[in-house]
Amino acid sequence: MAAQLIQSHDGKYRCNWCASAPDFLEYHDKEWGFPVSDDFRLFEKLCLEGFQSGLSWRTILAKRENFREAFYGFNFNKIARFTNTNVEKLLSNEGIVRHRGKIEAVINNAKCAREIVKKEGSLASFLWRYEPKKEMLGKPQSMSTSNESIILSKDLKKLGWKFVGPTTVYAFMQAMGLINDHLEGCVTRSKIESARNKFVKP
Known part of the structure; x- marks a missing residue:
């Protein structure tokens, strides 16, 4: 079924997916598609998209603050130093998705992110x-x-990254503003376009 617009409580039209969960509206209006250059936020989103694999974004978004606390704000410099003790602690954390492979992938990817920063100056660039x-x-x-x-x-x-398939990466691009994928007629689309025009690429 083709993606469609819905009319929200304020009378404005938005992408219909934002009505499928209570916390999606704010995410749709204030985050999804706005360009991001902060390394830790970009790393966070790649990791959370990896955790979403096989699950719904609603599940991940509901647990996002728990993920942020558990992974030190997705500071890959800190995560890269995680040990097996950290892995076992995370596996006992009921506030996140307790999947050993995905947790270990975050640690692995943190090390890879550090290497990119050393070579390129930033993950964003x-x-x-x-x-x-x-x-x-x-x-x-x-x-x-x-x-x-x-x-x-x-x-x-x-470069050694894990849980970064093409679909996962495309969802990352949509969310972090590399693409303006809000529907034509969505109230947020023009806001994203304006933000992208003002955005200074790293």
Whole structure:
């Protein structure tokens, strides 16, 4: 079924997915699609998209603050020093998704992120190189991958990253503003476009 608009309580039209859970509206209006250059926020989103694999974003969003506390605000410099003791502690944390493979992937990816920063100066400068060109994208919310997400996925995997498949990476691009995937007519789409025009790429 094609993505559609819905009319919200304020009379404005939005992407219909924001009505599927109470906390989605604020996420849709204030976060999803706004461009991000902060390394820790970018790393957080890649990690949380990895945790979402096989689950719903509603589940992850509801636990996001718990994830942030458990992973020190997704400061990859700190996470890279995690040991097996930290892994066992996280596996007993009922506030997060207790999946050993995904937890260990975050630690692994933290080490990989540090290597990118050493080489590129920042994680943001590396990731934003893969911003898709508008003309290469279909209609908003009509795709689950793009050529760029496939390439970024492959490049991250070559650098040792885990749980970063093309679909996961595309969802990351949508959320972090590398793509404006709000539907035409959505009240937030123009806000995203304005933010992207003012955004200084790292």
